[in-house]
Amino acid sequence: MKKHNFNAGPSILPQSTIENTAKAILDFDGIGLSIMEISHRSKEFQAVMDEATALFKELLAISEGYSVLFLGGGASMQFAMVPFNLFEKKAAYLNTGTWASKALKEAKLFGEVIEVASSKEANFNYIPKQYTIPSDADYFHITTNNTIFGTELHEDIDSPVPLVADMSSDIFSRPIDVSKYALIYGGAQKNLAPAGLAFVIVKDSVLGKVSRAIPTMLDYRTHIKEGSMFNTPPVVPVYAALQTLKWMKELGGISVLEKINKEKAALLYDEIDRNKLFKGTAAIEDRSLMNICFVMNDEYKSLEEEFGKFAAAKGLIGIKGHRSVGGFRASTYNALPKASVIALIDAMKEFEKAH
Amino acid sequence: MKKHNFNAGPSILPQSTIENTAKAILDFDGIGLSIMEISHRSKEFQAVMDEATALFKELLAISEGYSVLFLGGGASMQFAMVPFNLFEKKAAYLNTGTWASKALKEAKLFGEVIEVASSKEANFNYIPKQYTIPSDADYFHITTNNTIFGTELHEDIDSPVPLVADMSSDIFSRPIDVSKYALIYGGAQKNLAPAGLAFVIVKDSVLGKVSRAIPTMLDYRTHIKEGSMFNTPPVVPVYAALQTLKWMKELGGISVLEKINKEKAALLYDEIDRNKLFKGTAAIEDRSLMNICFVMNDEYKSLEEEFGKFAAAKGLIGIKGHRSVGGFRASTYNALPKASVIALIDAMKEFEKAH
Numbered sequence: 001m002k003k004h005n006f007n008a009g010p011s012i013l014p015q016s017t018i019e020n021t022a023k024a025i026l027d028f029d030g031i032g033l034s035i036m037e038i039s040h041r042s043k044e045f046q047a048v049m050d051e052a053t054a055l056f057k058e059l060l061a062i063s064e065g066y067s068v069l070f071l072g073g074g075a076s077m078q079f080a081m082v083p084f085n086l087f088e089k090k091a092a093y094l095n096t097g098t099w100a101s102k103a104l105k106e107a108k109l110f111g112e113v114i115e116v117a118s119s120k121e122a123n124f125n126y127i128p129k130q131y132t133i134p135s136d137a138d139y140f141h142i143t144t145n146n147t148i149f150g151t152e153l154h155e156d157i158d159s160p161v162p163l164v165a166d167m168s169s170d171i172f173s174r175p176i177d178v179s180k181y182a183l184i185y186g187g188a189q190k191n192l193a194p195a196g197l198a199f200v201i202v203k204d205s206v207l208g209k210v211s212r213a214i215p216t217m218l219d220y221r222t223h224i225k226e227g228s229m230f231n232t233p234p235v236v237p238v239y240a241a242l243q244t245l246k247w248m249k250e251l252g253g254i255s256v257l258e259k260i261n262k263e264k265a266a267l268l269y270d271e272i273d274r275n276k277l278f279k280g281t282a283a284i285e286d287r288s289l290m291n292i293c294f295v296m297n298d299e300y301k302s303l304e305e306e307f308g309k310f311a312a313a314k315g316l317i318g319i320k321g322h323r324s325v326g327g328f329r330a331s332t333y334n335a336l337p338k339a340s341v342i343a344l345i346d347a348m349k350e351f352e353k354a355h
Numbered sequence: 356m357k358k359h360n361f362n363a364g365p366s367i368l369p370q371s372t373i374e375n376t377a378k379a380i381l382d383f384d385g386i387g388l389s390i391m392e393i394s395h396r397s398k399e400f401q402a403v404m405d406e407a408t409a410l411f412k413e414l415l416a417i418s419e420g421y422s423v424l425f426l427g428g429g430a431s432m433q434f435a436m437v438p439f440n441l442f443e444k445k446a447a448y449l450n451t452g453t454w455a456s457k458a459l460k461e462a463k464l465f466g467e468v469i470e471v472a473s474s475k476e477a478n479f480n481y482i483p484k485q486y487t488i489p490s491d492a493d494y495f496h497i498t499t500n501n502t503i504f505g506t507e508l509h510e511d512i513d514s515p516v517p518l519v520a521d522m523s524s525d526i527f528s529r530p531i532d533v534s535k536y537a538l539i540y541g542g543a544q545k546n547l548a549p550a551g552l553a554f555v556i557v558k559d560s561v562l563g564k565v566s567r568a569i570p571t572m573l574d575y576r577t578h579i580k581e582g583s584m585f586n587t588p589p590v591v592p593v594y595a596a597l598q599t600l601k602w603m604k605e606l607g608g609i610s611v612l613e614k615i616n617k618e619k620a621a622l623l624y625d626e627i628d629r630n631k632l633f634k635g636t637a638a639i640e641d642r643s644l645m646n647i648c649f650v651m652n653d654e655y656k657s658l659e660e661e662f663g664k665f666a667a668a669k670g671l672i673g674i675k676g677h678r679s680v681g682g683f684r685a686s687t688y689n690a691l692p693k694a695s696v697i698a699l700i701d702a703m704k705e706f707e708k709a710h
């Protein structure tokens with residue numbers, strides 16, 4: 001049976017990423033060795049790193065003055081690396097969910113943190129819009145897509161201080177204006193690559209301003225200077241990232257993906273709204289294009305488990321909602337085909353008819 | 356042509372590790388999805404993590420009271436994580452090479468570091484034996500195998516203070532007495548897995564004694580508590596590590612590997628000594644079983660480049676020495692077959708005959 005993979009992350013990747021990575025593990029570029037067994041300093045792997053970095057910049061139209069880094073450790077390590085590199089006296093955070101809260105908590109180890117706004121009181125079902133960013137903050141941190149709660153900031157906001165964004169779960173889902181940001185980071189394991197890799201886009205000029213001594217591996221300047229090769233990089237995830245970047249380029253780039261993502265999300269949200277059994281959990285204007293959260297309407301609550309099984313039997317994988325929200329979450333990342341969304345909608349319709 | 360892979364790291368892995376990893380990337384355990392596309396919280400991946408951790412402990416006979424962790428970031432991140440977790444007022448380091456020097460340099464960010472001894476004056480061609488470990492140091496750090504210079508500590512030493520060892524390039528090459536160590540760490544990319552993974556063996560009771568606030572991701576206790584799954588782990592490298600651990604177990608365990616490693620190294624060192632063209636660079640008693648460094652004797656120095664080409668033409672890959680030593684380095688990690696060592700020896704003999 002065909003599987004429809006709605007996992008929230010690690011999550012579906014393009015078939016070409018999967019196949020080319022498996023191939024390179026057996027024999028990399030016909031050199032008779034696995035990509036896992038060659039030096040990261042070999043010209044073959046250096047070419048992979050260079051091409052991945054260049055294509056990453058090209059797809060997001062990243063201009064001069066910004067560096068793109070591929071690092072180990074995941075997005076959670078960035079929760080600490082950001083303050084190590086940017087926090088001098090005070091930082092401001094927008095609290096829009098579990099990940100934003102974790103990022104904020106980490107920053108508190110470094111000094112005064114201003115939570116400019118939070119939607120915690122409403123179980124993070126919306127993104128606060130009315131808040132003031134302190135003009136004396138070293139930076140302002142946002143989480144553009146809240147993977148767990150299914151809310152998303154659809155615009156690049158303005159900030160009077162350097163803007164830092166966790167884009168773990170919406171990078172490459174829409175064109176962004178990188179020039180509005182000082183730093184963008186994320187775990188690669190949603191729209192880019194398998195787990196074990198983080199990406200960082202950083203404006204070079206914001207670095208070198210803090211007075212602390214930064215441990216070498218936690219200093220972005222180390223990795224900029226060495227082109228993400230200060231130490232042995234996560235070779236397989238970087239190779240897989242390159243395959244996904246190529247796939248995005250072949251598809252026509254990020255604006256094509258945005259169009260498809262909007263279409264997929266609209267189809268599913270429309271069905272959630274129409275279907276008598278279901279309702280969405282996020283404020284309509286903040287609905288995420290990547291993580292679509294929905295629950296059973298109160299009068300059908302008892303059918304929740306049954307729908308879960310019904311969907312699983314149809315090959316719809318990974319739609320159980322995070323325990324913080326309950327119900328269902330369908331992650332509709334770039335690589336998820338429209339056919340999978342339609343399969344889910346068909347299941348929702350069929351289940352409605354039966355009840 | 357068959358390739359003989361003498362790369363220093365990333366380096367040769369067992370064929371079963373390569374094939375099983377490629378297979379799991381195409382379809383993991385027959386579930387119809389790639390191992391790259393499923394949740395790390397799925398029961399399928401949890402089983403991989405649990406089995407890898409258990410097998411790691413079993414193969415090294417690690418007793419209760421120690422935790423085994425799989426982390427992102429590589430060994431270089433451990434250069435900082437060790438002092439974050441263990442450095443209170445003073446630490447002692449033995450300086451036996453480039454990596455030891457880097458570890459020592461990182462510790463200096465945390466306070467007073469005593470270099471108990473160094474072989475730098477002799478281009479790190481031996482391991483100092485006469486030194487005093489300050490009894491008031493928080494820990495004593497050693498590098499058991501010096502990948503670049505081809506020296507190795509063949510015994511587990513005694514230390515009056517907690518002993519910390521970088522075993523990046525000799526882990527699993529011989530049985531070790533883990534109870535003599537407070538902490539052992541390394542990059543996985545030599546004897547275990549592809550790059551992008553570090554292993555840590557830590558005695559639980561040495562943690563929690565420093566007064567600093569440790570960033571969450573840099574605190575070993577975070578990862579102990581969450582079984583290496585505090586955040587998304589490097590899924591593919593962990594899966595590959597499990598394959599290598601299984602391979603070692605099937606072979607009969609670490610003592611069998613040690614026997615083979617000794618045999619391979621003896622064959623090659625014997626040829627280096629016998630052959631009029633070559634000589635070893637490391638002090639005989641400290642010769643590494645994993646990284647065998649040799650140069651041309653003075654009167655044959657001009658043949659160096661020619662031998663490099665001669666060897667490459669025979670499929671002998673990765674034998675160029677590190678620039679700090681020059682000449683040649685044959686890395687003879689666990690997965691390197693004896694046949695590859697013999698192929699190298701044959702090439703050395705043939706080249707000698709011709710000159």
Ligand SMILES: Cc1ncc(COP(=O)(O)O)c(C=O)c1O
Nearest residue numbers: 074075076099147168187586587
């Ligand atoms: C928005 C966001 N930030 C951070 C993280 C943490 O990522 P990692 O597991 O790579 O540390 C996640 C993981 O899902 C996420 O969705």
Ligand SMILES: Cc1ncc(COP(=O)(O)O)c(C=O)c1O
Nearest residue numbers: 231232429430431454502523542
């Ligand atoms: C002994 C030793 N320590 C540390 C390192 C650094 O490892 P990584 O590249 O994973 O940071 C190496 C790399 O070769 C090594 O051989």
Ligand SMILES: [Mg+2]
Nearest residue numbers: 097098146148
């Ligand atoms: Mg969230």
Ligand SMILES: [Mg+2]
Nearest residue numbers: 272273275278
């Ligand atoms: Mg409805």
Ligand SMILES: [Mg+2]
Nearest residue numbers: 452453501503
């Ligand atoms: Mg060394």
Ligand SMILES: [Mg+2]
Nearest residue numbers: 627628630633
């Ligand atoms: Mg000789």
